[in-house]
Structure formats: structure tokens, C-alpha cells
Amino acid sequence: MLRTCGRRLAVLVLLWHCMPPLPSPAAETCSAIRTSYNPTAALRSDAFTLAPDDPRWSAFLAWAKAKKLYTFQIIGLSQKKDAPPSILFRWAKDTLWQKDVVLPFGQALGHMIAERRWRDADFPEFFSSRGGIFGVDLAERLSGMDTQTLDPWQDFFQSVTAPKSPARPRLNARLLSVAPDGQSASIALGQDRITIYLADRLRSDLALFLTDCAIAEFFQEYDKSKEATPGERPETTAEGSAPGKAIYTSQCSGCHGEAGDGQGMLTLSWLPRPRNFVRGSFRYRSTPTGSPPTNTDLFRTVSKGLAGSGMPAFEAILSERERRDVVAYIKQFSQRFASGSEPPSTSVSAPPQVTKKHIARGASLYVDSGCPSCHGAEGRGDGRSGQDLKTAEGDPIIPRDLTHKWSFHGGHTPSDIYRRIANGMDGSSMAAYEEVLEPNDLWDLVFYVLSLSPEQRPQAEAGHRAENK
Numbered sequence: 001m002l003r004t005c006g007r008r009l010a011v012l013v014l015l016w017h018c019m020p021p022l023p024s025p026a027a028e029t030c031s032a033i034r035t036s037y038n039p040t041a042a043l044r045s046d047a048f049t050l051a052p053d054d055p056r057w058s059a060f061l062a063w064a065k066a067k068k069l070y071t072f073q074i075i076g077l078s079q080k081k082d083a084p085p086s087i088l089f090r091w092a093k094d095t096l097w098q099k100d101v102v103l104p105f106g107q108a109l110g111h112m113i114a115e116r117r118w119r120d121a122d123f124p125e126f127f128s129s130r131g132g133i134f135g136v137d138l139a140e141r142l143s144g145m146d147t148q149t150l151d152p153w154q155d156f157f158q159s160v161t162a163p164k165s166p167a168r169p170r171l172n173a174r175l176l177s178v179a180p181d182g183q184s185a186s187i188a189l190g191q192d193r194i195t196i197y198l199a200d201r202l203r204s205d206l207a208l209f210l211t212d213c214a215i216a217e218f219f220q221e222y223d224k225s226k227e228a229t230p231g232e233r234p235e236t237t238a239e240g241s242a243p244g245k246a247i248y249t250s251q252c253s254g255c256h257g258e259a260g261d262g263q264g265m266l267t268l269s270w271l272p273r274p275r276n277f278v279r280g281s282f283r284y285r286s287t288p289t290g291s292p293p294t295n296t297d298l299f300r301t302v303s304k305g306l307a308g309s310g311m312p313a314f315e316a317i318l319s320e321r322e323r324r325d326v327v328a329y330i331k332q333f334s335q336r337f338a339s340g341s342e343p344p345s346t347s348v349s350a351p352p353q354v355t356k357k358h359i360a361r362g363a364s365l366y367v368d369s370g371c372p373s374c375h376g377a378e379g380r381g382d383g384r385s386g387q388d389l390k391t392a393e394g395d396p397i398i399p400r401d402l403t404h405k406w407s408f409h410g411g412h413t414p415s416d417i418y419r420r421i422a423n424g425m426d427g428s429s430m431a432a433y434e435e436v437l438e439p440n441d442l443w444d445l446v447f448y449v450l451s452l453s454p455e456q457r458p459q460a461e462a463g464h465r466a467e468n469k
């Protein structure tokens with residue numbers, strides 16, 4: 001019961017306004033209530049078991065909408081001692097069901113970044129005084145301000161949730177309408193975005209703050225109005241014990257899917273989509289094309305994120321140990337890691353001194369190697385063959401705009417770019433050039449690619465949302 005102020009003081013919570021505790025609905029007093037859903041046992045006060053395949057489901061969503069149950073707002077960052085930092089959401093504000101729920105960072109980022117596609121440009125009042133606006137996603141921008149700590153996040157939440165902050169209305173969400181069969185619903189995010197959630201997603205949200213007992217009133221009303229059928233009692237699933245599993249479930253599964261198939265419950269609009277780990281094709285590798293990545297490659301992706309892609313940097317959120325555990329866990333999804341032995345990274349020679357001559361050679365290698373067909377003559381990602389490329393999974397994919405190195409997902413140091421060109425990006429159309437180009441040619445290409453971007457990262461205008469897709 002996080003709702004009392006005393007308990008809250010034990011917890012370092014930013015901008016959490018103390019409110020008198022509300023009586024909890026039917027506070028654990030359902031032991032005597034019997035409905036068609038629970039003909040023989042008490043309603044559970046420790047779990048929410050109503051599921052989308054239950055005949056009551058659509059009636060339940062209609063009831064939840066009428067009660068203004070499905071609303072939430074983002075309250076701020078929570079940093080309890082000995083627990084990973086997380087983000088606080090207030091559900092069902094000003095109703096009997098109001099509850100503050102702590103969401104693990106990865107999941108909360110999913111809500112904020114994946115579904116709302118928040119960018120720094122959505123919060124000009126915050127970012128314009130902190131280095132400017134670049135049109136990049138919020139998580140990327142904040143983690144870029146300080147990769148090691150969550151200080152920028154604290155600062156951000158403190159500022160945007162302040163009573164007079166113009167950003168406050170943007171932090172809310174509510175249920176707008178439910179499809180007649182209850183299998184989907186539209187949700188308003190802030191004032192200007194609407195998204196569709198499927199029933200499983202709605203259920204998992206509701207299970208964050210409801211129990212069967214808390215909705216006893218619904219079960220009773222349902223029985224009065226309908227000819228009720230005895231309900232099924234789905235079992236609650238037990239958590240596995242692998243150390244990386246709990247982290248995966250809380251931080252990654254919303255995007256990458258419980259089964260690692262890239263089909264997380266969050267409504268996503270990125271391309272590329274979150275990686276399908278079962279398929280086991282990885283792009284940001286130091287290994288030859290066709291090989292799985294090394295542990296270090298995966299660890300880097302999880303720690304630093306993939307810029308411009310929605311894949312967050314977990315360095316400031318998970319300890320090194322936790323990042324290693326979750327890397328070990330995702331490898332279990334694919335047979336490709338089954339041998340247990342790691343493929344060796346290909347060696348990268350020391351880069352030569354960059355001269356105008358090298359860059360000029362790089363420019364002609366760029367043409368001779370066929371890069372313009374996808375990336376365009378000027379590197380803007382608009383080459384003719386690049387128009388309808390598909391990933392191995394059949395999703396459309398766009399060649400990178402090489403004139404904006406900050407949008408390179410795998411980083412833009414010379415050796416990052418060298419690896420991408422030499423080793424290719426498996427699963428996308430970007431082939432490996434290691435077999436056809438000598439190391440010196442590869443370096444010349446790298447420096448040519450780097451010469452296409454301006455020295456300074458250009459700023460975006462406030463309100464401009466579509467920089468690096």
C-alpha cells in the first residue's frame with residue numbers, strides 16, 4: 001500500500017504528491033461474495049484473473065470505461081534502495097481504484113517511447129535550455145546527456161510533472177472506446193495521439209492495479225444483468241528462476257515479446273521492429289556475416305542501446321551483472337547459440353591517417369561498390385534500389401541516411417562504421433564487404449562516409465518530429 005505518506009518517506013520518490021489514503025474498494029472484504037465467476041471460493045484479492053476469453057470480458061471493459069478505471073498518468077522516477085530504478089504510474093486517478101504502480105524502466109520506456117514516440121522536440125521547454133533540440137527519441141536524448149546515471153531522467157520528470165508544467169497533460173492516457181467484442185480498444189495518449197490496444201495488452205495493464213476482489217461489484221452486476229455461465233479460473237503462471245528471465249520479462253518483453261519473437265505487447269511503429277531473437281540474425285556484430293554476435297556485441301547493444309531506433313540504453317538502469325544475465329537469457333531463444341562456443345570477432349586494423357586523398361579514394365570506392373544504389377549518390381538514403389527493400393522478416397527497411405551519422409544505430413566511431421561495412425548487417429539488405437574490399441579500402445570508405453555529415457549535430461526545430469527514422 002504505497003498510498004500512505006509515511007511509507008513513502010522511506011522511499012526516494014520524486015515529485016510524488018502526498019494524498020490522503022483512499023479506502024480501497026471492497027477492502028479485502030470479498031470473502032463472503034459468491035458470483036458465477038467464483039461459485040465455490042472467495043474472489044482472489046491477490047490476483048486479477050479475468051481474461052479476454054471469458055464471456056464477461058467485453059462487459060467488464062464497458063464497466064471499466066464507465067467507472068473511469070482505465071486512465072493513467074506518469075508521475076515520476078522512483079529510486080528505492082536495492083531495487084532497480086523504475087517509473088511510477090498513477091492508475092485510475094480519483095476513483096476508488098486509484099493506485100500508484102511502479103513499472104520497470106524498460107516497460108515504462110516502452111510506454112513512453114514506443115507508443116507515444118516522444119522526442120526531445122515534444123518537450124521544448126525542457127530541452128531548449130539543455131543543449132537544444134535534435135528531434136531524437138526521448139530515451140536516447142536523456143541517456144545521451146549522461147550515460148552512467150539517471151540524473152537527467154530525474155531532472156526531466158521533476159520538471160515535466162511540476163504543477164505548472166505545460167507538459168503535464170501530455171503525461172496522461174485514457175480509454176476512449178472499446179470494440180463491441182472487447183478484443184481491442186482505442187486509447188488516447190496525451191492530447192494528440194490515439195493508439196489501439198489489443199485485449200491482452202489491456203488485461204496486462206489492468207492486472208497491474210486490480211484484483212478479482214477489487215472488481216467484485218462488476219461480477220455482481222454482471223450476474224444480475226446476464227444469464228451468467230460459471231467462469232474459468234485461469235492459473236497464475238509461476239516465474240522461472242533463470243536470473244536473466246526476470247529482467248527480460250520486466251525490461252525487454254514489452255517490445256521483444258515474452259517468447260523473444262519480436263512481437264511484444266506494446267504497440268510499436270518502428271522499422272526495424274524489435275529484433276526477433278528466435279530467428280537469431282543480428283546486425284550489430286563484430287563477427288563475420290552469417291555468424292551469431294559475441295557476448296560483447298550483445299552486451300554493447302544492451303548497454304548503449306541502438307541510437308535512433310527505439311532500442312534503449314540500459315547502462316544506467318541495469319547493473320553490469322544484470323546486463324550479462326539478460327544477454328545470456330536472450331541467447332536461449334535461438335538455436336544459433338546452441339553450440340555454446342563464441343565465434344571470434346574479425347580483427348580491425350588500425351585506421352590510417354585521414355587525408356583528402358583517402359576521402360577522395362573512398363568516394364570512388366563508394367560508387368564502385370554499389371553503395372549509391374541503396375544509399376543514393378549523395379548518401380541521403382534515397383537510392384533507387386533502396387526504395388522497396390525488405391528485411392529477412394518481410395518488413396520494409398530504409399537504407400540509412402549517411403549524411404547524418406548521429407542516426408547510425410550501431411554508433412558512428414570509425415571502427416563502428418568499419419564493422420557495419422565489413423561484416424554486414426544480417427537480416428537487413430546491408431551486405432558484408434569484407435570479402436571484396438581490402439582493409440585500406442574499407443577505411444577509405446569509412447572516412448568518406450564520415451565526411452558526408454556536418455561537424456556539429458544539427459538542431460531540429462521545436463515541434464519537428466521526424467528526424468531519424
Ligand code: HEC
Pocket residue numbers: 106107109110113114247248251252253254255256270271272273274275281282283284285293298301302306309310311312314326327330409
Ligand atoms: C522500447 C522498446 C525496446 C525495449 C524495451 C528493448 N528493446 Fe531491444 N530492440 C528494440 C528495437 C526497435 C530493436 C531493433 C533496432 C534496429 O534494428 O535498429 C532492438 C534490437 C535489439 C537487439 C538486436 C541487436 C542486433 O545486433 O541486431 C538486441 C540484442 C536487443 N534489442 C536486446 C534487448 C534487451 C536485452 C532488452 C531488455 C534489457 C531490450 N532489447 C529492450 C526495442 C526495444
Ligand code: HEC
Pocket residue numbers: 272283366369370371372373374375385386389397398399400402407408409410411417420421425428429430431433445449
Ligand atoms: C542493397 C542495399 C544496400 C547497399 C548496396 C548498401 N547498403 Fe548500407 N544499409 C542498407 C540498409 C537497408 C541499411 C539499414 C539497415 C538497418 O536499419 O537494419 C544500411 C545501413 C548502413 C549504415 C548504417 C549502420 C548503422 O549503424 O546504422 C552504413 C554506415 C551503411 N549502410 C553504409 C553502406 C556503404 C558504405 C555501402 C557500400 C559499400 C552500403 N551501405 C551499401 C542498405 C544497403
